[in-house]
Amino acid sequence: MKLGTEDHMSGTTTGTKTGVARTHSRARKVWLVIGANVAVVAVAAVTTFAIFKHSVDSYVDPWIQKVADAGYEQKTAQVNDVNLSYVEGPDNGPPLVLLHAQLMDWFDYSRVMPDLAHDYHVFVVDYQGHGATTYPDDYPMTANQIGADLGAFMDREIGEPAFVSGNSSDGLLTTWLAANRPDIVRAAVLEDPPLFASEYPEIKNTVAIKAFKSSYDVASSETGNEDFLVYWLDYNSAFFDKNVFPGSATVIKYFTTSYREANPGEPVELNFIPDETIRLLMRGLEEYDPRFGAAFYDGSWNEGFDHAEALQKITAPTLLIHANFSTTDDGLLNGAMDQDEADQAMSLLSDGTYKRVDSEHVVHLDQPTEYVSILNDFFLDGSK
Known part of the structure; x- marks a missing residue:
């Protein structure tokens, strides 16, 4: 057992x-x-x-080649104390000067430049504070100074009255040119300019004031900030959360550094950002001078430049393009002008035409085909 x-x-x-x-x-x-x-x-x-x-x-914006194939060349011109950078197209018609939006550079017109080259002699200018244009450290960032130098550029490089179209802040500079240099402006297109809304203190009632505040903080800092693009991404992270995807500012900062390392000296081109306006904004911010935006924040940009008086002085045919706008819950204007401001501008123009478009602020990027059609209908209808 x-x-x-x-x-x-x-x-x-x-x-x-x-x-x-x-x-x-x-x-x-x-x-x-x-x-x-x-x-x-x-x-x-x-x-x-x-x-x-x-x-x-390794991304290269295909419109770089399209612009080159259309016959455009990068050039510079010394005007007074400013070395203006600009791009000139072939002489295929009357001169047309294009002035880009604030924070951008000449390339924000790339989507319309090939089509416009068929009928005009196009000049796209990096005005002061933007792109490769250079000037003294103490250059006054005011409409009067910048406008006077742009007028001198047109005298020297064009030498005859031209069509002028400016977007946003450069819609204001187009207004300045048409009012103060009627001898060189044949007709003008004001592409969603912040008329009245950007005058101090009204500017404090717009969403743009935050972006201008970021410029002011950097420009007034004793240490300054050599990398304004990265600073701007941090400061305006909520903008990118809303318009790209949540947390996108951090991702964009990483790939900004990565792109710079892979392409030293080249403007940042981030192909994964779906909105073309925001994508080209990255490029413009690389060389943007925050003193330009700071002058809007403290009101000095419009010093001596009253919008109502300027509009009353314009005698050339003028088209006002008005893009979409809205009002935030806290009462801030989200856009260049509300309807009352657009109506006020039209009441002051002696030969004005109003065009309301269903578009974001940079019409020539958001609706490029419509923009070209609008310009051709206005400039080339035989009446100007």
Whole structure:
């Protein structure tokens, strides 16, 4: 009986050990499979990221080549104390001067430049504070000074009355030129300019005041900030959360650094940002002088430049393009002008035409085909 009992116990012990071993073996296999799958996923993720990063770092905006193929050339002109950077197209018609939006550069017109080259002799100018244009450190960022130098540029490089179209802040400079240099402005298009809304203190009632505040903070800082693009991304992160995707400012900052390292000296071109206006904004912010925006914040930009008086002085045919606008919950104007301000501007123009468009602020980027059609209908209808 002893022997039988021992055999039974021995068999039970051996069976238990064998079962445990099999269980451990199965567990190891499961973990090996899980580990292998995790490794595959990790490798795939790293590979996908590397491919995506390469696509971002190697991106070249196709419109660079399209603009070049249309015959445009980059040039500079020394005017007074300013070395103006501009792009000139082939001489295929009357001269047309294009003045870009604040924070951008000449390339924000790239989507319409090839079409416009068919019928005009186009000049796209990086005005002071933007692009590759240079000037003394103490250059006055005022409409009167910038406008006077732009007029001198047109005297020197064009030498005849031209069509002028300006967007946003440069819609204001177009207003200045038409009012103060009627001898060189054949007709003007004011593309969603912030008439009245950008005058101090009314500007404090617009959403743009936050962007101007960021410029003012940097311009008035004793240490300054060499990388305004990165600073602007941090300061306006809520803008990117809303208009790109939540948390996008951090992602954009990473790829900004990555793109710069891969393309030293080239403007940042981030192809994963779907909105073209925001994508080209990154390019413009690379060389933007925050003193320009600071002058709007403290009111000095409009010093000596009253919008109502300027509009009353304009005798050339003038088209006012009015884009979309809204009012925030806290009563701030989100846009260049509300309807009352647009109506006031029209009441002051002696030869004005009003055009309401369903578009974002930079019409020539948001609605490029419509913009070209509007310009051609207004400038080339034989009446100007």
